[in-house]
Amino acid sequence: MRKTVPITIFVLLSFGLSWLIALPLWLGGGLANPFFTLVALAIMFTPAIAALVVVFFVEKHPDGRSRWRALGLGSVRPVGRFLRYLALALVVPPALILAALLVGAVTGVYPADFVNFSGFQETVDAQLEALGQASVAVPIGILVAAQFINVAIGAVINTIPAFGEELGWRGWLLPKLLPLGVVPAILISGVIWGLWHAPLILLGYNYGAVPGGLALAAMVGMTIVIGAVFSWLRIRSESVWPAALAHGAFNAAVGFSLVFVMAGETFSPLNATILGWTGWLVPLVLVIVLLATGQFRAPATRQSVAPVESVPVAGSE
Template identity: 40%
Template sequence: MKRPLLIFIVLAFGLSWAAALPLWLGKGLASPQLAWVATLMMFTPTAGVLGAWAVSRTPFREWARQTGLTFGDRKKRTAVLLLTTWLGVPLLVLLAMGLSAAVGVVSLDLDQLSLLRAALRARGMTVPADLGGVAVLQIVVAALAGPALNAIPALGEEWGWRGWLLPRLVSSNGMVAGLVFTGAIWGAWHAPLTLLGYNYPRLGSWAALFFIGFCVLFGVLAGWLRLRTGSVWPSVVAHGSLNAVAAPALLLGDAAAPPNEVLVGVTGLVGWVLLAIVGAALLRFSPVRRPQPVA
């Protein structure tokens, strides 16, 4: 039981650090290699799953079922939750921005869209006359197409974290502990980027610790989807949608008072509270059964 877990952790973490070396040896997050490094890292948990499978001697069809590559035993439920997640995660992200504005930790500039305007200019792009229409289109496209466009790299992570690791940790440690441990490991895995300030540049290297908190809370939602359906695909959609929508939503802020990412949005403290409420409600009112131990 311990050997596959060790293989998984060594491959997922070791390869992620190897992938991120160009950033650490170069310009850090300012490196033009950041995008492909971050994408390459997302496939290292899959390498961990394949390493664990290599020592399991389990037929691949059975391994695929155990690790959630199928649609589970109740395919209609999986399809419904997949669609709900596809639409629900963008709404959750926008709700977090709205709550951030309501409690006064961010100023939204929905009239002039000054932060989006500044971001376009910083990239050397021409600001369109109908910037409001562009902003709406950007968010709509991110919400509708993001999960599909991000599906392959999101699967690269989710097959490892929610597909293989989560059922294993839940079966051996209990529901809540398994969800928390999986989220914490997932968050710590991001250290090659977050130690450089990724996602929370104001925090510097402390971003690595702070991001673990977010990963635990969002991991409860992604984990509930996995355990409720027996499939990793709703978790893939949740992850892909988050990656597509979270950044454009922050650009709705005011350039004169840019959002503090530690507080604002779904990845900030306001979002943490929202995610905690949603996660607790799901576990309380739609509980999932403890899975059987996996190889």
Template identity: 40%
Template sequence: MVSERDRVDVRGTVWFVVLAYAPAWLLSTPLWLTGEGLSWEWAPVALTLMMLVPAVAAVVVTKWISSSPLRELGLTNAGGIKKWWRYAVLGCVGPLLAVLLSLLVGYLLGVYKADWTGFSGLVEQFGATVVGEQNQTSPTALALTQLGQVFLLGWVHTLPALGEELGWRGYLAKALLPLGQPGSFLTTGVLWGLWHAPILLLGYNYPTVPIVVSFLMMGSFCVLVGTLLSWLRLASGSVWPAAIAHGFLNSAGAMAVIFSQAGHPVDNASVGLLGWSGWIVLILLILVLVMLGRLPVRFQVAKEGISKGVERRSRKA
């Protein structure tokens, strides 16, 4: 297991970055060549394939460049699911609560116009009307349906999210641990943010702000949320809780529209976890982990006996 006492595998790390970036950026070229950008009908397919590239890079580097066991990526671990299922539950529920809290913070700060019970923004988007008219859907029923879809899609999104997590948290965050956990999380977050460059230039996530600002915002978001995902990965010993959390983060973004007020479009630059008001929630969550002594993650180190690699065991008379 890579620890903070080891040296960074520079060769493996550089190759991972090259293999994670180049094919992913190549997959984004049709969005540019068609001239349709993110509105291209095949854009969802291209974006999904991009998400799988870091996983391929991690496997190639681990197996053929660093010559390490694939188990180090966290797909399997000693103890199996019994060791990390609690973190998986947190990865499922945590993002939903974090997004809801971020909306509340945005509402209190005045950057998010909410309609918590009437769901007028959702009604406006879907063109639904109130109960009483034949064959129409009530706002509450529509909202509940959308919330149910958020939960179900969280699991659907987990598989493509695993593609990213196997690379960024399964391989890179762990490979950079010799820099210390803060250094590893910061570097991984910055590289993860820049990896989105081709689609950020097309307006991905932050279409309402200048390009330079969108890069800074995506980098900040990736560092903050990446720290929490890295914690899940290291604390659980598995990449699955981080992948689940990533999947639910992707689906939970729709909650901003569900609780929005009609006439006030949601701006990711200021609302939700992608927005600056949501970063307050992410920072608070990180601070809570620090205050509870859960971050940085403490690894158990086996004591060595007379021969290197032999664990010293005590005997009871």
């Protein structure tokens, strides 16, 4: 069997299932469809389904252990290294999202209020008014600090649906592409991941009224740079779990843009936050540094993700 056949089947299955599940949104209501959240969650599991189908029915594995290793679900030893990358997975994505807001503020594309949190105060007041309450005794600074705790909790909860994606993208697909070199593997997997979002992006998800083609291109740009960070965690830990936790933390932290925005101001997702081009700058610098310092090599103790003899590491020493 040619090496490209499993990858082709995986891509067709993940894309086909995502469009099939999203069909009710296209038939009525779009993002306003009452079942949108349920549909979006279901779509997140399509890469995992595709990966499982390929591993169990397309590829030839000598035993069950080989199958789980192909999915990034093998041994987590050494435990210290595994826990270290889990910790990084919990911290790095929210840090990159906050850095994106800072860069956006400096470049003038994100109207930030990092002192009084006026936009967040406005949101809290509106929510209290809707509940029939005049005000809250807790200072706004305390409420902002509480959002960081919410992100940590949300990261763990979000890891469950994020695992549905990561089992496919970084668990199975990335190692299959690594023989092309690290940089090509990151680029190709990032493009595939971005285009897979088309059923929702073309309905206005994430980018609102931005024309569909431009919104999808921006999504691909974001998934390449963020996917590179997730790929680093996958390769160095030799496990899919840090990538899944990072994905969960990323999804939990995207709401920071509403916490630090200035009251009464708006911004374009094409330019600001992690979704826009200014938000890609810090993760891109991080990825370049990681490449330059050889941090995309699999650990020397075991080469289950990327055998040295078959993986030319493009862009690193």
